[in-house]
Amino acid sequence: MEDGGSSRWNPTKEQISMLENLYKQGIRTPSAEEIQQITARLRAYGHIEGKNVFYWFQNHKARQRQKQKQHTLAYFNRSFLHHHHHQPAGMMRRIPDNNHSEEETMFDYDDDDKQQDRTLDLFPLHPTGILEGKKETQDNNNNNNMMTMMCSFMAPSSSSSSSLSTDDGHGYRHQQQQQLPFFDFFVTSGHGQGS
């Protein structure tokens, strides 16, 4: 398959590179808006959707973490095997022979809860000045929260695709692909953010 009906996103070099940059800059769990903008930017380099960005950060974070864990483990082991517990007092800092330029230095990857800085303008590229007048007036309308957001977009769709009881007459439900979708839901009637 060329690129058209690929079942899974295949990021381009540029996209990966930019995503990694964002990651290095501290982005871990981008918000809805961030994902939107990131996606918009990366689209210049190839087909991409918001979910891809979302997943990418999920996976990258997780896998960096487990890589980190392994390295820490390895370090401990090696440390013990060679010159047993001669730690120079004060938590060790770095894997001696770790020259990977990708990982954060030992014990230095900030987990989400650690109030990471994220001091960045996400793209060192032409910042299209959009979205300037945004104060932190998050007081009432922090509809950053997806769900809520999505809900105002989708309609109950009473006549789109599959029926609630796709029965086929044999009493069996056709398991289309492998399992059931995912977190597929959303949808609410127009209740807005009443009151």
Added chain:
Amino acid sequence: MEDGGSSRWNPTKEQISMLENLYKQGIRTPSAEEIQQITARLRAYGHIEGKNVFYWFQNHKARQRQKQKQHTLAYFNRSFLHHHHHQPAGMMRRIPDNNHSEEETMFDYDDDDKQQDRTLDLFPLHPTGILEGKKETQDNNNNNNMMTMMCSFMAPSSSSSSSLSTDDGHGYRHQQQQQLPFFDFFVTSGHGQGS
């Protein structure tokens, strides 16, 4: 608070009852469309959104499972304490004194992977005949998959709320509530399902 600005969904008796019925009928991980319809139905009994239905099934499934595990454990223990390993040859079947009408019988709750039947018309109520002509032509357009679905609804929103680099000028990013949203993403430009 009456019901207006509650931060979390508070299901009514009827809603819970109906959800439990659906669960008993075999629903575990409803698809996007199913959630939509379920939500629509349950809305008759009070405010509710798709995500609530989604979460409810997630939680209920998980918690039934762990309840099940505990019961199984309890059974094993009791079994061993009273008449040690005198299993009548052929995996035991049922907890003798288990009269709960809620749980499935021992070892009988079907996990998602077990090609559950789900033979049901979700609501024993007036089945509104909607969505009849639906063949299992899921071959190409199984846009059952949210993500994809959502993506066609939302626009890049280049001027809605927060900026990508909400910098405030101090180089700090305002942590508005407690953490970052959730699985907030979606959004793509109109790429449809162009083959």
Added chain:
DNA sequence: GCAAATTAATGATTTATTCAAG
């Protein structure tokens, strides 16, 4: 009876694990 204090349920989010395409 009735609130403040505690505990139990359960709705909502995040993290870990698994599955499968390339």
Added chain:
DNA sequence: CTTGAATAAATCATTAATTTGC
């Protein structure tokens, strides 16, 4: 074997039950 995609497990947080002292 890497990694995108999806689900399940663990966790957090808020609301309802329940208890307790008055």
